[in-house]
Amino acid sequence: MTTYLLKLGELTLKGGNRIEFEQILKRNLVTMLKGTQAVINCTQGRFFVHCEEAKEAQVESVLDRLIGIAGWAKARICDKTPESVIAACIAEAQELVRSGAKTFKIEARRADKSFPLDSYGIMRAAGDGVCEAVPELQVDVQQPDQVISVEIRERAYVYGYSHRGRRGLPVGSAGRGLLLLSGGIDSPVAGYLMANRGMRLEAIYFHAYPYTSEEAQKKVHHLASILSRYALPIRLHTIPFTKIQVRIKERAPDQWSTVLLRMAMMDASGRLARRNKIHCLITGESLSQVASQTVENIQCTESTAGLPVLRPLIGTDKEETIRLAREIGTYETSILPYEDCCVLFSPAHPILHGNLQEARKWYAQLELEELLQEALHNEILEKCSADES
Ligand code: ATP
Ligand code: MG
Secondary structure (H helix, E strand, C coil), X not given: CEEEEEECHHHHHCHXXXXXXXXXXXXXXXXXXXXXXXXXXXXCCEEEEEECHHHHHHHHHHHHHCCCXXXXXXXXXXXXXXXXXXXXXXXXXXXXXXXXXXXXXXEEEXXXXXXXXXXXXXXXXXXXXXXXXXXXXXXXCCCCCEEEEEEECCCEEEEEEEEECCCCCCCCCCCEEEEECCCCCHHHHXXXXXXXXXXXXXXXXXXXXXXXXXXXXXXXXXXXXXXXXHHCCXXXXXXXXXXXXXXXXXXXXXXXXXXXXXXXXXXXXXXXXXXXXXXXXXCCCCCCCCHHHCHHHHHHHHCCCCCCEECCCCCCCHHHHHHHHHHXXXXXXXCCCXXXXXXXXXXXXXXXXXXXXXXXXXHXXXXXXXXXXXXXXXXXXXXXXXXXX
């Protein structure tokens, strides 16, 4: 049997709401661990996951993807006696030497005050024990290569190397957001960042078949599946938008077409979100990255949303976004060459600083009401989950 100990980080600051956050975290963990037969237990603000050795790789992959923990470590469980604790520290130290550590320190926490040594006493006794048994390791309290932690609770736990967690808040603790997911690099990252602040996601994709291929739709489905490794299963709404794009092409000046298309997307997304009791929209927009993302054009495009529009990448540069996309594993899929519906219809000289009154005037002249209702009525709804990714 292997035991992992999870550190909660930001959750510990949540005061009276902490219990609720912990319950959500536990629920997410149960969902993500499905199929591993792992057992979760939580006591005094600590989470433990127990599993068979054969399932370690699977469980560790879940812990690496779990949003809402500061870190995790494989723990040794031992008897609550000084001798057993020291022996476990020595075993841990031998492992750390094998992984290249030269210096260490012991950190101890004694939640169970009946243990005969206090925290300081544990640190000294275990430190001495390790130095004697593992002469390759030196104590360095300032900048040790590794820390060996001892926690005396209902059991005694000893752990060495701690893996960094994804931090953030558990998915589902901060409302629901509708992610406008294109096949590009930015929107999946935007979705990840909001999931990392606790938001549960649904996704919407505007498809312009046959101007955009079926591959483009599959690519978006795949991106949502990759996101759901972290964000739990995601419902993807695919909305046929060809008629609306053609209408814009027919009735509006070329230079306005991108802004008007974005207004129509926001309009449709706002309606779908409200109907599904979703609290906000999320986009991958970044200030002035392209013509439709100047501050004036953003004012035009969000005017049809009717809900808050969150843009977590607004101040992020492209390199940082690409770094994040690589880190979460969406980059390779995002750069596949299927055309985004907007590329085909994008004008040579898009308007850069659209005036809101003018935008509204052109938008009204499109008379989209019926087409929007029809598009939403014809949505294709799919569930995207991690096992497809
Ligand atoms: P991305 O890399 O996310 O595609 P981008 O830099 O290419 O972003 P745009 O193509 O102008 O920028 O799109 C801005 C935002 O509008 C996207 O981040 C996405 O949230 C949304 N969006 C654009 N096209 C679509 C689409 N076909 N379906 C759903 N959302 C879209
Ligand atoms: Mg794009």
